[in-house]
Amino acid sequence: xxxxxxxxxxxxxxxxxxxxxxxxxxxxxxxxxxxxxxxxxxxxxxxxxxxxxxxxxxxxxxxxxxxxxxxxxxx
Numbered sequence: 001x002x003x004x005x006x007x008x009x010x011x012x013x014x015x016x017x018x019x020x021x022x023x024x025x026x027x028x029x030x031x032x033x034x035x036x037x038x039x040x041x042x043x044x045x046x047x048x049x050x051x052x053x054x055x056x057x058x059x060x061x062x063x064x065x066x067x068x069x070x071x072x073x074x075x
Contacts, residue, residue, distance in 0.1 A: 009051070011050045011051050011053055012050050013073070014050070014053065014058060014072070014073075015046055015047075015050035015053060017072050017073060017075050018032070018036075018061060018072070019047075020075055021065075021072065021075055024075070029043055035060065035061050035064045035065065036057045036060055036061050037057065037060045038057060
């Protein structure tokens, strides 16, 4: 039986894109936390396991930055 490939979940992809966007724009963790309306500590939790990022947090991020979801995912 072939070994299953490790699957990258949607929430991990979204979080990776957000962190990539942060790196491109040279945004601090505290500024990113303000965009998402979370604490700095929550960002570190998302780094370990992004499964708790909600649509509300994603929507806050997109709204504050004037982006569409497709813009984020095409980075």
